[in-house]
Amino acid sequence: MTRAISLHAVSKSYTRGARVVDRLSLDIRPGEFLVLLGPSGCGKSTVLRMIAGLEEIDEGELLLDGEHANDLLPADRRMAMVFQNFALYPSMTSRDNIGFPLRIEAPGDDPRPRVEATARMLGIEELLDRFPGQLSGGERQRVAMGRAIARRPTAFLMDEPLSNLDAKLRNHLRAEISGLTRTLGVTTVYVTHDQAEAMSLGDRVAVLRGGVLQQVGTPRTVYALPRNVFVAAFIGTPRINLLRGVVRAPLDGAMTISLGKQFLRLPEPLSLDHQLLRVQQGREVIVGLRSEAVRIGDRAAARPGETHITGLVEHVEFQGHEMLVHFNTGSRPAVVPDLEAPRPVPPGRRRRREGGTVLERLRGRVDALRAGPVVTVEEPDGPAEEPAPPEGRLPGDLIVRTTPDLALRHGMQVPLLVDIAHLFVFDQHGDRICPAPARLPDLEE
Template identity: 70%
Template sequence: MTRAISLHDLSKTYPKQPAPAVDRFSLEIPPGEFLVLLGPSGCGKSTVLRMIAGLEDISSGELLLDGEYANNLAPGDRRMAMVFQNFALYPSMTSRQNIGFPLRFEMPGEDQNPRVEETARILGIEEILDRYPGQLSGGERQRVAMGRAISRHPSVFLMDEPLSNLDAKLRSHLRAEIARLTRGMGVTTVYVTHDQAEAMSLGDRVAVMRGGVLQQVGSPRDTYHLPVNVFVAAFIGTPRINLLQATVLAPLGGGMWIDFGRQRLGLPEPLSLDHQMLRIQQGRDIIVGLRSEAVRIAAPSSAHAGEVVLSGIVEHVEYQGHECLVHLNTGAKPAVVPELEAPRLPAQRTRSAARRAAAGPGGLGKLARKAAGRFPGLLQEPDGAGAVKVLDPPPADRAEQPTGDLVVRTGPDIRVRPGDRVPLLVDLAHLYVFDNTGRRICPAPAEQPRLE
């Protein structure tokens, strides 16, 4: 029997940490749903999963299983099965023994082999049942780990980044298997990942987290097309949404423009209801979001209704076989989402100063100095944890250069080269506007989701 999970203002705090790891997290998970907890590393998604499993104490709030209070329920009494990132198999046991291990406690004195073999057939691993984990590939080990969870016939599956240690091809294959298995069994599943491709392809709903706070919950389609804030918009989507800093110009009795600095995007009259909302942003800084498919390279004469004209200079073309990604400079300044961006070196820092700052004392410094000498096109900058990040060097004339960047998805037959100036047509129906707090104000959602 599958279970409903209710989380009411769930919080988790740790000693000596000023901010809670999870802050007032509320969510209803109906029976049989596949819910994905998505967010960057350290956002609290695994902590939520462990509180559901009973592996972490709940600092405040309520956990309800089928409507019954479960904060203090022992993990073994919750009828849940968990699949971990690192497989967590017993190396001295065969696959058969690993899969059957939890059945020792659930079926004492009974023959466990029929349940183990049934699980192996479901996963297609009958031929490896008598092998040890050291004799298996990463994908086979993860299947055995999943088999150990499936054999229990749990009411809830909890999966903590189960595919992150596998190569890309195997991840894609096992992703499809997980979707098939969980839907076939109809079991409630909570899946944690930082990979938005996994989240979009697996989840009935996606819950996006940031800094311990739930940002948005919705279907993959809604989180992509109707992000509630700039963080969700930037985190979901490949390539990442283009985010440009701009200002609204709306003089009395005149039209309305979005000013990017070197270019202006004029909004056609009469203004739509969404665009009328921008009048209150007159003179204020905003962030404009454009998905790569919302802009096309085409002459103004071929513009469709709802498209307006910009231009850009081609910086780079990524040929991907079935499509191209064209990187353009529009003269705008890109907006930065701190959690998703690597630190940038200030333009005034010299190459030698950057090397000295990266090098520091000790063995790591020696490696950094060697790398800087061998690859002079790269600069290193240490982060707060002591790791070294490799960054592109700023051009000497960065201050005079426009720093805007726009990525446009095109067909594979595009014929443009770096340095070409090309006309761009922007589809206003897919133009997102965020205020200076990061909230989306255009297009306006019919019902604004809860946002902390």
């Protein structure tokens, strides 16, 4: 009794002309754990509510097990929602809270056996006679889960169910949710803005930005083959290093990517992906290097496929088991504007009542962020205005992970080796061009 959930070009607007979900297509397999990931305001909850039937679908189609379901009543979809605010009835015991949906669904039946079996599964038998006010946050969330499970739904829809809990409990419940949904084999759509949570939970992760699906794939794929610079930057900690570069492909010399003061030399013979970069000769690109693609090491220690540059130590973040070293390599970081959400203008303030040009400009800016290229690139007539470096220092443009025992101090010049096999290149619109994208239609590789 588990469901396949398909969205075909589904769109939604709350105010005319402003789509908060834009032609979203997604096929969720029966029993799959799919995570919807994206910054706050990107439309995740709206998608979930459309699947649940709590929000009307403006355009496009929802299919449940292959059948048109746009107009199916929420109750007939037999899905269970879990929210971050737990939503328990304060005047009911845990037992009654869990049993409530059962009593609604089958008024004649005795809900007790099902309630108790559910409580056993969740290890909350001793909480059954307490009221929500007598439970901790984590216990309340377990009871809320119990209420969702007891009905044996055909799908779980979870909207940031753990974001109100402290980190330790979150990790614990995360593991529980994962175990539970897999034991039950029920299709689960889980919404979060936390990429670490998405990566650890999902069979697949669907990344949304401004209502538009960016990519869907296994955690491994979205990390290793991000389709664009937004996905690359949203997933992974520390955040991927993104540097502005220019492709240099002279006919008679080695191919390089200039990073301003230094360059990355692409190892010969050129790989197929690097050969394809030739057409970018002279163009500005964005170079993406995850922290594991760079290590401290002398030119003489270079392995095949590694190229060397140097970096000036700006700042060292000691983390106990490792260090994050911020280097200045003389390159210019690329900016991904709406990683932390394009703070949408609240709908009430969108109207032109005050006739404010500021509002109009703000709206224009939001729209531009939504639709425009992912990355701001250098103005044609000179470099864009740089943010003032903190405390008179240049911001480090490259973060490298090292063992914690290196004696590195601010101002040291350090040799670095870049593993070119782990190099990403994105074009000016932010689309990945190296490794070359696979030509699959559904944004999956």
